Structures are given as structure tokens and as C-alpha cells.
Amino acid sequence: MIIRLQFFPQTLIPLHSTLSPVKNPNRSPNCTKQSQLLDGFRNSLSPHPNTPISDSGLRFRQKLLYIENLKVNSSKALHKNPNFRSAPLDTVKSVEKCLCSMGIQRSALGRILDMHPQLLTSDPYNDLYPVFDFLFNEVHIPFPDIQKSIIRCPRLLLCSVDDQLRPTFYFLKKLGFAGPHAITCQNTLLLVSSVEDTLVPKLEYLQNLGFSYKEVVKMVVRSPGLLTFSIEKNFQPKVEYFLDEMKGDLAELKRFPQYFSFSLEGKIKPRHRLLAEHGFSLPLPEMLKVSDGEFNLRLIEMRLQLADERYLE
Incomplete structure (x- = not known):
């Protein structure tokens, strides 16, 4: 017996028609819910056609x-x-990796990059590692202290070794920052200063006060912070107050150049005026180096001593 295969013509579906999934009447409610969740997840991954x-x-x-x-x-x-x-x-990420490799913690890293956003696009091998190499091999900063130098003065990372750091380093060495007074992580910020525009004018200002060049060198080597102070905002007002109000002697500034590191309004003036009210005076170190509590105690002792002397008279 011959069985004939009959081919039925295919039903054409118009392109504009919408295909709907066949619903399974036996499908459980749980399956339907899972399917809806899956469809929602797929839709969340697919961008809206109008907002690519x-x-x-x-x-x-x-x-x-x-x-x-x-x-x-x-x-x-x-x-x-x-x-x-x-x-x-x-x-x-390469900048972050470079700085972290030098021991800089992530918290300090964020502060450095926020202060100097230019570093975000720097090239570690052309911009950053040469600075680290200079500090380690030429300035002889111990490796563990390099990160301290950077944290104290992030501007080091923005400076050219050839154009800024090395010329200033040679100038400071010649000035006297060598041997026991060599540059350390405490004062590497001096390296970002311009020799002609910053360091030399400050040295000349101190000389113009009446100090010899040798005396000025001795002062700044003992107190490197002097080279970081502003002439207009620090030196001038403090010198004027010292000479005009305190009737001080420049020789005392030679012995105690740290005077310039104390706040004029916050410490120098208030303490000098308290002493002057009672007719007292103290050497600069005794007046400024002690805490407020120690200063007040010293003032009380001086007043009691004065009262005893008057009583005995």
C-alpha cells in the first residue's frame, strides 16, 4: 500500500502582526510568577530604546x-x-599604585590628590618616580621617610627635578644644609622654593636688619622654618613689634630665631602685654616656649615674689 505525503501550504504571517506566547492552561501560578520576575529582570538589563x-x-x-x-x-x-x-x-589607578608603593596610605593619598588634582593624570615613570629617586639617592632621605616628605609637602610631586628640586638642593647645601644640618623629611618643603624669588630675598631681608651673612646662615640652619615665612606677613610685623613695643635687642633674635615661628596675635602680643602690665619681662624662650598653664603659673610666682619684696620693704 502506498501512503502519499500531503504538503499543506504554509500560512504566511504578516510582518506587522504581533506574536503572543501560547498560554499553557496547566501552568502553575508559581511558574507564572517566576516567569514574570525573570521577564522583569531581563527588562532591567535591556536599555530603553529611546535612551541608549x-x-x-x-x-x-x-x-x-x-x-x-x-x-x-x-x-x-x-x-x-x-x-x-x-x-x-x-x-x-597607576598614580594610586605608584604612591601606595612608596608607603603612602589611602587616606593621605586622597588628601594629596584633592589638593593637587593635576597629579591624577601624571605619568608615574616620567613625573613621580624621578622625584622619589632624587629624594632617595641625592638628598639621601631614608626610604621610610620619603612618604613623610610627600605628605608634608605634596608639591614636591609637581616639581621638575632638573629645573626646580636639584638647583634648590645645591643652593641649600652650599648655604650650610649639609652634614648634621642636612635636609631631612622635616624640611624637604624647602626644595620647592625658588632660589631667586623666595630664598635669596629672605636672606637679604634678615641681613638688612643688621645681621651679618654668617649670622643669618647660622639662624636659618638652626631654624629652617625661617625660610618658609613670608616677609610681609611674618618677618616685618614681628620685627616691628619686637623693636617698637618690646624694646628688644637684635642680639636676642640671633639667640632665639624661633621667635618668628610663634603667632604674633595669638601668643607674642598677649604674653608680652601681661608681663608689661605688671612691669615684668622675660627672655624670649621663657616667654614663648612654655604652655599657657606654665606661663600663667610663672606670672603668678613673679607677682607673689614682687609682693613679698614690697612687704619686706
Whole structure:
């Protein structure tokens, strides 16, 4: 017996028609609910056809979120470092890895990058490692102290070794910062100062007060902070008060150049006036180096001693 295969013509489905899934009448409610959840999850992954997601926009937002997690102000970074907008995230990560390799903690890292957003797009091998190499091999800062130098003065990382750091280092060595007075992590911030515009004018100002060059050198080597003070905001007002109000002698400043490191309004004036009210005076170290409690106790002792002397008279 011959069985003939009969081919039925295919039913054409118009392109504009909508296909609906076949509903299974035996499907359980749980399966239906799971299917709805799965469909919702798929829809959440699929971008809306009218709002396509830009890969570059997503990467940009990831980069901003990354530096915000480092406690870096992203708005400030974009304003102060326009190159950051187009820099890949890997650039930021390479800077972070470089600084962390020198012992800088993540908390300090964020503060440094927030202070100087230019560092976000720096090249570790061309910009950062040469600074570390200079501090270690030429200035002879011990490796564990390099991170202390950077934390105290992040501007070191923005300076050219050849144009700024090395010339200033040679000048300071010649001035007397060598041997027992060599540059340490405590005063590496001097290296970012311009020799012609900052260091030399301060030395000349002190000489113009009446100190010899040798005396000035001895003062700044003993107290390197003198070279970080402003002439207009620090030296001039403190010298004027010392000479005009305290009737001081420049010889005392030679012995105690740390005078310039104390606040004029916060400590020098108040303590001098308290002493002057009772007709007392103290050498600068005794007046300024002690705490407020010790100073007040010393003042009370002087007043009691004066009262005893008057009583005995």
C-alpha cells in the first residue's frame, strides 16, 4: 500500500502582526510568577530604546565615582585638571599604585590628590618616580621617610627635578644644609622654593636688619622654618613689634630665631602685654616656649615674689 505525503501550504504571517506566547492552561501560578520576575529582570538589563547608554558616559561616571571614593572632589578635579576628563581610569589607578608603593596610605593619598588634582593624570615613570629617586639617592632621605616628605609637602610631586628640586638642593647645601644640618623629611618643603624669588630675598631681608651673612646662615640652619615665612606677613610685623613695643635687642633674635615661628596675635602680643602690665619681662624662650598653664603659673610666682619684696620693704 502506498501512503502519499500531503504538503499543506504554509500560512504566511504578516510582518506587522504581533506574536503572543501560547498560554499553557496547566501552568502553575508559581511558574507564572517566576516567569514574570525573570521577564522583569531581563527588562532591567535591556536599555530603553529611546535612551541608549553610552559606554564612554558610563566609564566617565565610574571614574568620577572612583576618585570620590578616594575623597577627591570630582568637580574640583575637573576644574583644575581639564585633562582628567578624557583620561582613562587606568591612569588614575597607576598614580594610586605608584604612591601606595612608596608607603603612602589611602587616606593621605586622597588628601594629596584633592589638593593637587593635576597629579591624577601624571605619568608615574616620567613625573613621580624621578622625584622619589632624587629624594632617595641625592638628598639621601631614608626610604621610610620619603612618604613623610610627600605628605608634608605634596608639591614636591609637581616639581621638575632638573629645573626646580636639584638647583634648590645645591643652593641649600652650599648655604650650610649639609652634614648634621642636612635636609631631612622635616624640611624637604624647602626644595620647592625658588632660589631667586623666595630664598635669596629672605636672606637679604634678615641681613638688612643688621645681621651679618654668617649670622643669618647660622639662624636659618638652626631654624629652617625661617625660610618658609613670608616677609610681609611674618618677618616685618614681628620685627616691628619686637623693636617698637618690646624694646628688644637684635642680639636676642640671633639667640632665639624661633621667635618668628610663634603667632604674633595669638601668643607674642598677649604674653608680652601681661608681663608689661605688671612691669615684668622675660627672655624670649621663657616667654614663648612654655604652655599657657606654665606661663600663667610663672606670672603668678613673679607677682607673689614682687609682693613679698614690697612687704619686706
